[in-house]
Amino acid sequence: MREVSAGSGHGTAAKAKLVLRLYVAGSAPNSAAALSNLRALLHSGTSNDEPVPFEVVNVLREAARAFEDGVIVTPTLVRLHPLPVLRIVGTLSDHDGVRLALGLEE
Amino acid sequence: MVGGPGCGKSILALQALVEGARHWGEPAIFVAFEEAETQIHSNVARFEWDLPTLQKKKLFFLDAHLSSVTMQNGPFDLSGLLAGLSAKSKRMGAKRIVFDGLDILLSQLDDIVAERQEVQRIHEWLAESGLTGILTAKSDGETSSPSRRFGFLQYLADCVVSLNHRLVSGIAVRHLRILKYRGGSASTSELPMIISDRGVEIGYFEETLEYPASSKRVSTGIPALDNMLGGGYFRDTCTLVSGAPGSAKSTLAGAFAHAACRRGESTLYVSFDESGSQIVRNLRSVGLALGPHVRSGMLVMHSVCARSKSSEEHLVLIRSLIEKHHVRCLVVDPLSALPNATGDDEARTSIERIISYAKRSGITILATSLLANSDAVGESTAVGISTIADTWIHLSYNIQGGERNRALTIVKSRGMCHSNQVRELVLANSGITLTDVYTSGGDVLMGTLRWEKEERDREALIPERREAESARRALEVSITETTARIEELTRDLGGKATELKRLDSERLTDADSKTAHAGRIGGMRRFKGASPKKSPVRPGRVKRA
Numbered sequence: 001m002r003e004v005s006a007g008s009g010h011g012t013a014a015k016a017k018l019v020l021r022l023y024v025a026g027s028a029p030n031s032a033a034a035l036s037n038l039r040a041l042l043h044s045g046t047s048n049d050e051p052v053p054f055e056v057v058n059v060l061r062e063a064a065r066a067f068e069d070g071v072i073v074t075p076t077l078v079r080l081h082p083l084p085v086l087r088i089v090g091t092l093s094d095h096d097g098v099r100l101a102l103g104l105e106e
Numbered sequence: 107m108v109g110g111p112g113c114g115k116s117i118l119a120l121q122a123l124v125e126g127a128r129h130w131g132e133p134a135i136f137v138a139f140e141e142a143e144t145q146i147h148s149n150v151a152r153f154e155w156d157l158p159t160l161q162k163k164k165l166f167f168l169d170a171h172l173s174s175v176t177m178q179n180g181p182f183d184l185s186g187l188l189a190g191l192s193a194k195s196k197r198m199g200a201k202r203i204v205f206d207g208l209d210i211l212l213s214q215l216d217d218i219v220a221e222r223q224e225v226q227r228i229h230e231w232l233a234e235s236g237l238t239g240i241l242t243a244k245s246d247g248e249t250s251s252p253s254r255r256f257g258f259l260q261y262l263a264d265c266v267v268s269l270n271h272r273l274v275s276g277i278a279v280r281h282l283r284i285l286k287y288r289g290g291s292a293s294t295s296e297l298p299m300i301i302s303d304r305g306v307e308i309g310y311f312e313e314t315l316e317y318p319a320s321s322k323r324v325s326t327g328i329p330a331l332d333n334m335l336g337g338g339y340f341r342d343t344c345t346l347v348s349g350a351p352g353s354a355k356s357t358l359a360g361a362f363a364h365a366a367c368r369r370g371e372s373t374l375y376v377s378f379d380e381s382g383s384q385i386v387r388n389l390r391s392v393g394l395a396l397g398p399h400v401r402s403g404m405l406v407m408h409s410v411c412a413r414s415k416s417s418e419e420h421l422v423l424i425r426s427l428i429e430k431h432h433v434r435c436l437v438v439d440p441l442s443a444l445p446n447a448t449g450d451d452e453a454r455t456s457i458e459r460i461i462s463y464a465k466r467s468g469i470t471i472l473a474t475s476l477l478a479n480s481d482a483v484g485e486s487t488a489v490g491i492s493t494i495a496d497t498w499i500h501l502s503y504n505i506q507g508g509e510r511n512r513a514l515t516i517v518k519s520r521g522m523c524h525s526n527q528v529r530e531l532v533l534a535n536s537g538i539t540l541t542d543v544y545t546s547g548g549d550v551l552m553g554t555l556r557w558e559k560e561e562r563d564r565e566a567l568i569p570e571r572r573e574a575e576s577a578r579r580a581l582e583v584s585i586t587e588t589t590a591r592i593e594e595l596t597r598d599l600g601g602k603a604t605e606l607k608r609l610d611s612e613r614l615t616d617a618d619s620k621t622a623h624a625g626r627i628g629g630m631r632r633f634k635g636a637s638p639k640k641s642p643v644r645p646g647r648v649k650r651a
Contacts, residue, residue, distance in 0.1 A: 025186035034180070063190030072170045073211075074186030089172070091180030098179055 018102065019081035020054035023066055025074040033091040034075035041095040041104075052104075108245040108260075109269030114280065114301055115242040116141065117150060118269065119204045121305045122240055124155045127164035132201035135194060137168045137187075140207025153305045166198060171210070178214060184224050188231045195237060202238045208259075209243040222258055229262050264288040269299070274452055279416040282308055298418040298455065302426070309418050309459060319521075324369070324435070324470050327361025327394075330540035334516060334525040339497055343520070344461050344471040346441075346494075349501030354512055354531060355474035356380075358499070359437045360389040360396065361538055362472045366435035367399035373435040374406045374427055378443035382407030393537040406431050412443040417456035420444065424460060428469065436464055441473035461494055496520040501531065504552050511553035514540060530556070 022038055024031035035056065042052045059066040059074055069078070071087075079086040079102055092098050107115045123134035138146060146167075147157060161167065170187070195203065205228065212221045232239040243259055245268065260266050266286040272279060282299040284292045298309035323338040332338045339345050339362075347355045359375070366373045377385060385407065386396045399405040408427055410420070428436065445453035464471050473495070498517040503510050512531040516524045529540040530552045541556075 023186065025183070025189060028183065028185045030181055030183050031186070037180075059186040060189045063193040066186060066190055067168060067194075070169070070173070072172065072187050073182040073184060075182060087173070087176040088179050089176055089182045090178050091182070093180040097177075101177055101179075 017081060018052050018079065018104075020052070020102070021057060021078045021080060022054055023057045023059055023069075023071045023074055023076045023078070026058055026060040028074065030091050031075040033093070034077070037092040037095065037098075038077065041092070041098055107240060107242045107267045107269065109242075110245055110271060113269035113271045114299070114306060115269055116146065116206050117301065118267075118306045119206055119240045119242050120146070120150060121153075121155075123165060123202050123204055124157075124160065124305075126202050127160050128155075131164070133164045133166070133198045134202040134204070135166045135168065135191060135198070135200050136204045136206065137170045137191070138206050139170050139211045142171060143167045143169045150305075152303065154303060155305070166194060166200070168194075171207070172214065178216075181215065181217065181220050183220075184211075184227060188227065192231075192235060195235060200237060202240070203232075204240045204242070206242045207244075208241050225259060225262060260286070274416070277413060277416050279418065279452060282306075298416075298452070300416065300419045300422050302419075302422050307422055309421065309456070320468070325362075325365040326358070327363075327365035328358070328538050328540065330529070331358075331514070334527075334529070334540070335497070335519060336522045336524060339470060339472070340521060341470050342465045342468050343496035344465065344473065344494060345497040345499065346473050346475055347499045347501065348475040350503065351476065353501035353503060354533060355476075355501060356385065356439050357389065357392055357533060357538060358501070359439045359472050359474055360385065360392075360394055363405060363435065363437050364389070364394045364396060364399070366470075367396070367404045370404070371434040372404060372406070372431050373399075373437070374408060374424070374431065374433040375437045375439070376424060377407070377409045377439050378412040379440060381409045385409075391535065392533050393535055403431075406433070417444045417453045421456045421460050425463060428464070428467070434469055436469050436471045438471070438473045440476045442475040458494060504530075506552065507555045509553045509555070513552065 020038075022034060024035060038054065042054070057065060059071065071078070073089050075089070075091065077088045077092060077098075079088075082103075086101060088098060088101060107119055109115045120136060123136055126132040126134055136146075141149070150157060157165070168191075191203070194200070208225075208228075212224060215221050215224065228239070228241070241259065241263070263286070265284070265288060268283045268285050270281050270283075272281075280299040280301070281296045283296045284294055287294075300307055300309070320341040322341045323335075324341055325338045326332055326335065345362075347358050349355050356379075363373050363375050375382070375385065380388075382400065386400060389396050396405055400407060406427060408424070410423070412420070415423075424436075424438075427433070441457065444457060461471060497519045500515045500517050502513050502515070504513045505511075512533070513528050514531045515528045516526070527542075529542065532539050532541055
């Protein structure tokens with residue numbers, strides 16, 4: 001299931017474009033938490049209204065893809081761009097930490 | 107499956123999958139949490155498993171280790187992974203699955219509750235999916251039980267196998283132990299384990315001591331010794347040759363090997379002391395040519411340093427050589443090197459096992475054993491090898507009169523009557539012989555002393571002999587004389603008998619002629635007018651017509 005949801009705000013893109021992908025195990029507790037956390041931190045993070053799209057991959061439906069992409073545990077957030085590729089596993093409860101890792105501004 | 111680092115857990119786990127795929131055609135999945143797939147490949151490259159072929163259809167590798175560029179932020183779980191594995195295993199028809207290095211993953215969770223939850227999750231998933239699962243996890247240091255942190259793994263598992271890898275007398279030795287086996291009985295003793303070309307191998311004791319006993323014999327290589335033993339060593343027995351350094355144990359071993367090769371029997375000579383070419387050269391000095399047999403492949407020389415591996419590994423190596431060359435005769439020289447190098451207990455079980463294996467396979471064994479002291483009476487060789495041996499020959503030195511001579515004794519020999527004499531072992535360029543030891547006046551003499559004594563005795567015998575000779579001759583002469591006389595007397599007798607006969611027959615004819623004469627006279631008287639009544643002629647005697 002692919003879903004593209006946009007964070008609020010748009011504006012001039014001064015930074016490199018962020019490409020994110022979240023792997024979830026359907027609606028398992030940790031995965032659901034990660035989804036909502038990600039939405040929240042992306043919303044609150046962008047003050048200059050830049051859309052930060054992220055893709056959601058449900059490994060229950062697309063198991064082979066998960067394996068191919070090297071995703072083992074769920075939930076896993078992968079930053080495909082900018083390089084280097086970064087992986088964060090877990091519910092993403094620590095918003096600040098996630099933003100720091102992703103290189104988002106406060 | 108638990109064990110310290112480098113114990114071979116991953117190898118054993120993977121071996122279970124490989125064997126399942128190769129022998130039963132069961133597809134399997136290997137989930138690697140600890141090592142990367144390439145690493146695993148290189149680890150097992152030396153086994154004959156041919157992983158790449160298997161991977162095409164039967165074996166699926168999942169590289170599940172979290173790379174270093176992974177951050178953790180909040181708890182995570184394996185639900186996605188397990189779902190994916192379900193799908194994969196259904197597609198493959200997989201029957202077995204390994205989770206290798208699970209503890210690595212769990213420790214990332216850093217939360218005991220979460221860890222247990224995940225293990226529980228796996229456990230339930232396995233039950234549902236019908237797969238046979240093998241989990242490997244590290245244990246605390248050298249103890250065989252899993253670390254306290256993952257102790258609950260042990261409770262959930264149906265079977266727990268513990269591997270360890272420790273030093274015994276400075277040599278690394280591996281063991282395996284089944285800690286738990288639900289639903290069946292299993293030996294829970296610690297078993298020696300080695301990693302060979304085929305993978306993990308366990309040294310398991312056959313429970314039965316039954317094997318056929320042959321009554322055929324094989325030559326010892328020394329004719330005199332064959333005689334002492336009533337024919338030679340029995341086939342499929344173990345002979346022990348013990349003795350002090352330099353007492354010619356290896357020579358006896360070489361003679362045995364030589365005789366075996368001459369009979370066309372494949373022989374394996376395992377040496378812990380010398381190289382193969384050294385042994386061949388040494389034996390040439392006593393007239394035994396092993397070179398041609400080595401070249402033809404009839405004799406396989408295997409020289410290895412005893413301390414280079416554990417006795418279990420030596421055992422496996424020897425066994426594989428035996429199988430490869432269809433060996434019928436085995437020499438281990440010296441067998442005592444094993445316990446000296448690796449510790450008595452280890453060595454003893456390995457030795458017993460190799461001897462038992464060889465006997466079962468119909469192989470005749472000759473083992474030499476070095477003894478620190480050269481006293482043959484009442485000693486037991488190191489590790490009690492003497493109880494395993496069926497025949498025990500002891501070589502010792504006899505120091506007398508400024509000389510060192512070698513003596514050979516048969517201490518025991520099961521199943522055959524043997525000479526109980528001590529014989530002198532003589533090594534010469536022409537070969538090996540045993541001579542009778544000279545016993546004189548209670549003394550056992552060997553070497554030069556023996557020759558001297560023999561000479562003296564020979565000399566003492568000479569005058570006696572001369573006397574005997576002359577007495578003999580005298581008797582002969584008198585016999586001839588007596589025989590001649592007997593002949594003469596017999597002739598005499600014969601002559602007299604003839605004479606007697608003649609006289610007897612003369613008398614008869616005389617009597618006859620007298621009667622005839624009387625009759626004629628009577629007849630004439632009648633004619634001249636004598637009365638017929640007065641005729642003295644007897645009727646029927648003379649008839650007148």
